[in-house]
Amino acid sequence: MDVINEIFRLLFGPDPELRQIIGVTLRMSTLSTLVSALLGIPLGVILGSTNFKAKRFVNRILHTLMGLPPVVAGLIVFLFLSRSGPFGTLKLLFTVTAMVIAQIVLITPILTGLTANIVSVKAPLIHETAAGIGLRPFQRMLYIIHECRVQFISTVLTGFGRAIAEVGAVQMVGGNVQFKTRVMTTAIMMQTNMGHFEFAIALGVVLLVIAFLINSLVSRIQESAGLA
Amino acid sequence: MISVQNVRVQAGGRPILDIPLLEFEEGKRYGLIGENGSGKTTLLRVLAGTLQPTQGKVTQQNPDGVGYMPQSPYAFSFSVLRNVEMALKNSPDRREQAARALEAVGMQNFLASRGNKLSGGEAQRMAVARMIAKPRKLLLLDEPTSSTDIRGTDSIESTLLNYTRDTGCTLIFSTHSPAQVLRLAEEVIFLDQGRILEKGPARQVLENPQTESARLFLQHWRI
Numbered sequence: 001m002d003v004i005n006e007i008f009r010l011l012f013g014p015d016p017e018l019r020q021i022i023g024v025t026l027r028m029s030t031l032s033t034l035v036s037a038l039l040g041i042p043l044g045v046i047l048g049s050t051n052f053k054a055k056r057f058v059n060r061i062l063h064t065l066m067g068l069p070p071v072v073a074g075l076i077v078f079l080f081l082s083r084s085g086p087f088g089t090l091k092l093l094f095t096v097t098a099m100v101i102a103q104i105v106l107i108t109p110i111l112t113g114l115t116a117n118i119v120s121v122k123a124p125l126i127h128e129t130a131a132g133i134g135l136r137p138f139q140r141m142l143y144i145i146h147e148c149r150v151q152f153i154s155t156v157l158t159g160f161g162r163a164i165a166e167v168g169a170v171q172m173v174g175g176n177v178q179f180k181t182r183v184m185t186t187a188i189m190m191q192t193n194m195g196h197f198e199f200a201i202a203l204g205v206v207l208l209v210i211a212f213l214i215n216s217l218v219s220r221i222q223e224s225a226g227l228a
Numbered sequence: 229m230i231s232v233q234n235v236r237v238q239a240g241g242r243p244i245l246d247i248p249l250l251e252f253e254e255g256k257r258y259g260l261i262g263e264n265g266s267g268k269t270t271l272l273r274v275l276a277g278t279l280q281p282t283q284g285k286v287t288q289q290n291p292d293g294v295g296y297m298p299q300s301p302y303a304f305s306f307s308v309l310r311n312v313e314m315a316l317k318n319s320p321d322r323r324e325q326a327a328r329a330l331e332a333v334g335m336q337n338f339l340a341s342r343g344n345k346l347s348g349g350e351a352q353r354m355a356v357a358r359m360i361a362k363p364r365k366l367l368l369l370d371e372p373t374s375s376t377d378i379r380g381t382d383s384i385e386s387t388l389l390n391y392t393r394d395t396g397c398t399l400i401f402s403t404h405s406p407a408q409v410l411r412l413a414e415e416v417i418f419l420d421q422g423r424i425l426e427k428g429p430a431r432q433v434l435e436n437p438q439t440e441s442a443r444l445f446l447q448h449w450r451i
Contacts (some may be wrong), residue, residue, distance in 0.1 A: 122302075125300065127278075128273075128278055128296075129301050129302035130314075131278050132295060132296030132297055132301075133296075133314060133315040134292065134295070143304065146305075
């Protein structure tokens with residue numbers, strides 16, 4: 001009961017930290033998902049609907065990147081943004097921007113791969129049908145995107161779910177700085193290590209509620225499109 | 229005149245279509261017959277330009293006037309009417325043309341239905357409407373009635389007969405139905421392992437095949 005009271009106090013009480021952490025988390029996850037979607041979906045459409053010589057090789061690299069460990073992504077971004085790195089002068093390390101960049105590195109291959117898989121199932125049939133009535137390649141591509149739009153929304157929400165639950169990369173490049181780069185996952189880890197379980201549980205509950213809402217939204221969209 | 233010259237298509241190193249010369253007269257109706265894997269679909273795809281042959285060429289005077297319907301035509305998720313309108317691009321009265329084409333195949337009650345909710349047979353009828361919504365020079369149909377019931381088949385066949393008569397369009401279709409060949413085709417082309425073994429008037433080829441392969445195939449067909 002004490003834990004529940006503590007959760008409500010943290011969420012709705014005068015202490016701004018929890019609300020601030022939730023705000024940074026949502027801002028970071030939304031931005032990184034949007035940029036990843038803008039990069040990953042067009043790449044996935046091209047990859048899933050065209051045939052070229054090195055396609056198998058590209059797919060192999062993509063599948064490897066889809067399983068990229070977050071700490072490795074974090075390390076790469078860290079090295080690029082550190083003072084002695086190529087982008088050190090931008091002074092982005094330990095900022096929300098750095099965390100967004102790390103998440104883009106992680107999520108873009110996932111969105112590209114999922115999109116390519118979706119498109120590769122429908123594209124041959126759509127291509128052939130549309131070519132048969134005289135539509136040009138660009139028009140065919142637009143129809144492919146139109147026919148896969150519901151699955152694309154699910155893909156983007158999957159990416160958002162991945163972003164909001166990620167901890168390794170954002171810890172490395174964000175540094176978990178209070179009132180600046182602290183997000184829900186890094187805060188849970190820190191509070192648990194410090195023995196502040198109420199705070200960690202409160203954050204965990206919020207994280208679970210957001211994950212539940214995302215999953216509900218995905219299911220709703222799929223059901224309305226007759227996919228579930 | 230549509231001419232196929234020295235066309236060869238290979239898949240996985242083996243030839244799946246090998247045609248030294250094949251000519252189609254304008255305005256005639258041709259039926260492609262043969263076992264599964266004999267090259268009917270490959271030939272239709274080469275004629276449609278959706279498959280580039282490994283070697284050889286297809287010559288036709290009006291490539292823009294070609295309509296090709298694959299074996300499993302895709303039904304887009306928007307309305308049936310819009311599915312047919314797609315084929316009419318910038319035509320000012322495309323709505324009326326599309327509605328007329330759908331009426332011709334007996335789908336006047338499906339105009340507002342969503343394409344992806346149609347049954348296989350309905351989707352084929354809609355795809356045929358998409359083909360005949362405007363005048364074409366050449367229609368290539370891959371098993372256009374493979375999923376339709378008797379009424380649907382009847383509707384498609386009579387629509388195609390009327391359309392080819394009214395527009396002077398050449399029709400090339402593949403089928404597994406001997407009765408359909410006799411009803412719809414003037415000439416029959418029998419394919420076996422990617423080669424053309426028989427070509428001639430429909431009844432003549434069906435009743436008096438000249439090659440052993442065609443005789444065996446037609447024997448099974450009659451059973």
